[in-house]
Amino acid sequence: MRHPGRVALVLSVACAVGVAGCSTSSSGGAGSGAVTVNPALSKLGPDHGWSQTNVTVDPAKLACGSKAPDPNRGITATSIKIGSLATVTSPGGVAFGDFPTGAKIRLDAANAAGGVAGRHLDLTTTRDDGADPGRDADQAKAIVQQDQAFATLVGTTNGSYIDAFCTAEMPFFGWGNNTGFCGNAIGFGITGCQTPKTGDPRAYDTGGALTIANALPAGTARTAALIGLDNDAARQGIITVGQGLQSAGFKIVYNKSSIPVSGLTDATAIVNAVMTADSGKPPAVVFYVAQFGDAVKLSGALKAAGFKGALVSPIYDPRVSTVPELEGTYALLQWQGGFATDIPAVAQMAADFQKYAPGTALSLTSMAGYWSADMLVKALEKTGQNLTVDAFLKTLNTNYTNYVAAAVPETRWPLNHIAPAPCETLAHLTNGKWTAPALQCGAIAKAP
Incomplete structure (x- = not known):
């Protein structure tokens, strides 16, 4: 039976939960x-x-651990440029079109509160990879070379962006549902590393x-x-x-x-x-x-x-x-649903959706965008005024914890570069x- 309108969500949700069902790798x-x-x-x-039992990480073995070639990329005295890469459209129907919307809602809320350390968070126009690995890689290069973003919010079905981001030491945040979020020091999934690369x-x-x-x-x-x-x-x-x-x-x-x-x-x-x-x-x-x-x-x-x-x-x-x-x-x-508005953080998220993008559904992908941007904002706040790419990554990779009480479970960094949150x-x-x-x-x- 077809369900017009509903099938248009086309979450091939398997890929979105970290069980690798739609990853191209x-x-x-x-x-x-x-x-x-x-x-x-x-x-x-x-x-x-x-408990992490016998799971440990050696930060020195993580890829993409060099100094940034341009540590001040995307930063001015009054702004921070944030890139956006997403699978907005797809010939196969697997899309994350409302991921950027959720991310923008959280950044809009942060900007309304004065930004971070006096800097406005400027989200670039989303680059759509069309669920194509080659285009994903090209769009990542464009974010690095043309947009010159400080960091990027990623909601894609594959991890072909990683080479361009690694070369630039581009911090990125998202769901953790593709191989790009695993085994490197620059990718931060709100649910940790869900899909390690072959042989890892x-x-x-x-x-x-x-x-x-x-x-x-x-x-x-x-x-x-x-x-x-x-x-x-x-x-x-x-x-x-x-x-x-x-x-x-x-x-x-x-x-x-x-x-x-x-x-x-x-x-x-x-x-x-x-x-x-x-x-x-x-x-x-x-x-x-x-x-x-x-x-x-x-x-x-x-x-x-x-x-x-x-x-x-x-x-x-x-x-x-x-x-x-x-x-x-x-x-x-892997995080609490948008219906649980008795939880303060979820209620705040729902209020932000209503204020900044009325009518946007609290779907898995829009919430993924919101909580990914939330992780980015909080890491920026902790890094403070003396912001560079290297300082930001040092903050995140030095016993950093991301946690939103009752809404988004704890992740630990650098550990969750190689493991999921359970x-x-x-x-x-x-x-x-x-x-x-x-x-x-x-x-x-x-x-x-």
Whole structure:
């Protein structure tokens, strides 16, 4: 069933949650083995202070750690130029068009409060990469050479910008959902490094799986089916999700990336396999890494087949709350949803949206833009008046913590250049309304 207007959001949300479903880079290799249950990692805690167990980082081994060739780039006595790179349009429908809007809202709020250390934050016109890796690289060069930005806000589906940004020592902020946010000293994802590059060491997190487990009725067997897109990146994304679920004691009874990238025309074969995957019966949980339209189709088909368990995906958006196929489903979120206005920081965000861009939905991508810009603003505030690119990066990479109480979980730097933040909440769509418990965190550990 088509949902005009709603499908236009075309979040292929899998790529947006750090499970690599839409990244153009394969992330196989190291760290793809099976994970066993570790009782020491089987508890959830608050949205800060989480355990990093055996995961450490050697800052000297991070890429892009040189001095900036132009440390005063984009800075004047009265302004700071901020670049913007995003996948605004895409032939495949995977887009982050409202990421720049969310970012601008936060910068507008900062400017209304006097800017930072007397400097106005000037956001450049967004450069659209069109979801094309080559164009992404070219647009990054333009931000460096033509816009001469001090730092950049990034909401893209791939990480081809990294070479240009590394050469310029360009700090950048975003979701952390592509390889550019991993393994270097200049990329800062609000959820940490979600998709390491091929062959790089991996860390898995226990937070999402434990959050899902807690949503199951008492006594329910922990069994799960994983369904993904038919591409290398999605297959690695399924490995990442599976490792987290295994760490929480789930048995993976179905694990296939069988959804065509061109779209799912008939869900029958997948549904039939899932409904008998656990020794002839369905699993307790189905987690899918899929584009919006495919997720809707799968949810509807599984429900029609009699599935009574938990349907979980990364799909959350207030504009899909009335899609009947999604009623009763869960969305695994890495920060608190925009509906949670009882939380002061979320209420402030909602008020900023209403003031500076009335009518803009509090979608995943617009919120990602807002919180990415928020991280940038706070790091600028901490660096202070004597601002240079090098001073800014020193601030961020010297035991820096980004945390918005109850809204955005803690990340630690430089650690989260190589690992994700192990924090999630599970939003539930019931009677056309999203609700979610408080954010909680598990732990991170080295993947085998």
